[in-house]
Amino acid sequence: MKKFLGFVGIAWLLLQLSACLQVDEPGNLVPKTVDEDASLPAIYVNGVFLHAEAFGPPDSTLVIVLHGGPGSDYRYLLHCKDLADAGYRVVFYDQRGSGLSQRFDADYYLDKREAALDLMYDDLSAVIAYYRTSADQKVFLIGHSWGAMMATAYTGKHPDDIQGLVACEPGGLHWDDVRTYISNEFEFGFWGEQLNDAAYMDAFISTYADAHEVADYKLMLMGSENNITGEHNVAPASSWRAGAIINATFLQIGETYQPDLAEGIEQFHTPVLFFYSSDNMAYPDSWAERITDVYDTVEVIKVNGTGHDGIITDAEKWQTVTMPHILSYFQSR
Amino acid sequence: MRIKYVMLLCMLCAMSACLQAQYINWNTTDSTFDQWVSLSGSVENGVVFDAGYAHKLPVQKLPLFLDIHLMTLSGEDIGDDMAITAGVQTLLVQHGYWGLSANGGFSLRRNENVFARMWAPGMYAGVAGGYYRTHFFLLAEVGIDASIATHIQHSEAYLGQYPDAVSGWYGPFPGGEWSFGITAGSSIHTLDISLSAGILRNMDITSIPLIPFYGKLGLAYRF
Numbered sequence: 001m002k003k004f005l006g007f008v009g010i011a012w013l014l015l016q017l018s019a020c021l022q023v024d025e026p027g028n029l030v031p032k033t034v035d036e037d038a039s040l041p042a043i044y045v046n047g048v049f050l051h052a053e054a055f056g057p058p059d060s061t062l063v064i065v066l067h068g069g070p071g072s073d074y075r076y077l078l079h080c081k082d083l084a085d086a087g088y089r090v091v092f093y094d095q096r097g098s099g100l101s102q103r104f105d106a107d108y109y110l111d112k113r114e115a116a117l118d119l120m121y122d123d124l125s126a127v128i129a130y131y132r133t134s135a136d137q138k139v140f141l142i143g144h145s146w147g148a149m150m151a152t153a154y155t156g157k158h159p160d161d162i163q164g165l166v167a168c169e170p171g172g173l174h175w176d177d178v179r180t181y182i183s184n185e186f187e188f189g190f191w192g193e194q195l196n197d198a199a200y201m202d203a204f205i206s207t208y209a210d211a212h213e214v215a216d217y218k219l220m221l222m223g224s225e226n227n228i229t230g231e232h233n234v235a236p237a238s239s240w241r242a243g244a245i246i247n248a249t250f251l252q253i254g255e256t257y258q259p260d261l262a263e264g265i266e267q268f269h270t271p272v273l274f275f276y277s278s279d280n281m282a283y284p285d286s287w288a289e290r291i292t293d294v295y296d297t298v299e300v301i302k303v304n305g306t307g308h309d310g311i312i313t314d315a316e317k318w319q320t321v322t323m324p325h326i327l328s329y330f331q332s333r
Numbered sequence: 334m335r336i337k338y339v340m341l342l343c344m345l346c347a348m349s350a351c352l353q354a355q356y357i358n359w360n361t362t363d364s365t366f367d368q369w370v371s372l373s374g375s376v377e378n379g380v381v382f383d384a385g386y387a388h389k390l391p392v393q394k395l396p397l398f399l400d401i402h403l404m405t406l407s408g409e410d411i412g413d414d415m416a417i418t419a420g421v422q423t424l425l426v427q428h429g430y431w432g433l434s435a436n437g438g439f440s441l442r443r444n445e446n447v448f449a450r451m452w453a454p455g456m457y458a459g460v461a462g463g464y465y466r467t468h469f470f471l472l473a474e475v476g477i478d479a480s481i482a483t484h485i486q487h488s489e490a491y492l493g494q495y496p497d498a499v500s501g502w503y504g505p506f507p508g509g510e511w512s513f514g515i516t517a518g519s520s521i522h523t524l525d526i527s528l529s530a531g532i533l534r535n536m537d538i539t540s541i542p543l544i545p546f547y548g549k550l551g552l553a554y555r556f
Contacts, residue, residue, distance in 0.1 A: 020502045023507050028498075191380060197414065203478070
């Protein structure tokens, strides 16, 4: 009788386990990407499916919005849609490996060494080409955080193709500055809740190489609030899905090859509009001065009373400070 | 006398908050102890504080101990990340000063952050072999600690990001690690102080967790 009950117990347990949800099943823990869900808005350019949307008159000046990370997504930047109401063609896209765009394994990037960054620039060129309706259509870039670093690097490589650059709190442009900023912006204290929450998750869900769903989910769980930068990523609709592999591999590539994201920007003689926030303790006035030093001409705006992402996500700051300056800047170009 | 030692252990723990007892000196198994308490601090998937109690089971062939632990992780919210384990520990083989011990049992873990709360029943097993003298011991250890399944309950904050996120049981064996390391210990009367260090690997051996190593410092008081 005992053996029979034991057999039934084990069989029941195995049955229950076989009915468990799968952590790597697309859609269970994180949303599907555009190559997995055809209902999502997407474009196919430069050999990659990108989650992308555009608003405003197709023939008017293009405004390309670049999100942070690497590995974040454009959801938190959607206030920029307001620029479409002002007559601009506003384009959002999740960068390769980020948000709801197609994923690639770590080796795909690592094998390309420092040229992996060129993928991002080539994607941006392809996005501009996709939405451009005429050769004389102006192109403005708005980048936030890593997006501002990428926008600066792209403009340095294509100074004649960009007619306006808005940079919102790029952490650094020379790699030493990037490294310094990253070390200053996080508070992963040894005894702190954040590090322990993140590390302890490995006992519940392991992250295997290139298991994007799991890695992205765990990065989402880690990204809550940051008291140093004043970010509030727990607010509803802050993001769709983190890109953990691109985040980790690009930091690894950066540490290995130390790219200079300011290279060539001195050739861009158009004034740059630069924003930084008062509540980002890793971004004091002195840091803003240091970062903006690379631009030929720059208008610097300090957005008071908000943090790193609030420059755009804070509805009041966006309406009263950021957007009016951007519109004024665009109109002057 | 025993109360005095227990108080001493508590004081040391309070002073250091980084103490962990992992192994006892089996060279004293011929003595009369049939219980022990342990306190430890470790770095293994976080900064872990552990309190344990073991009681000898009435088994003739082996010195078999029921071993119960309560663990919590460091952080502002003490208790939201914790684990309890219940298992057995025994000395399998002893030949002169050499011995091989084993442990195994079940665990229940909890982890909570602003986006999700997780519960995971699991299993663990390990062997440690080495050299036991009256006043010190040196061991090599291998262990596995796996979650059988993990229940994830997403919070309103996460559903605010992804409304279709599926809460429920995930598995089988969605998380877990191998550990490979060494332990050195010293014994003073019935007090064992041990220091362990090693590496952690995910279940597939090749991939690594966020913190790919562990270190433990512990005290065990036998009585």
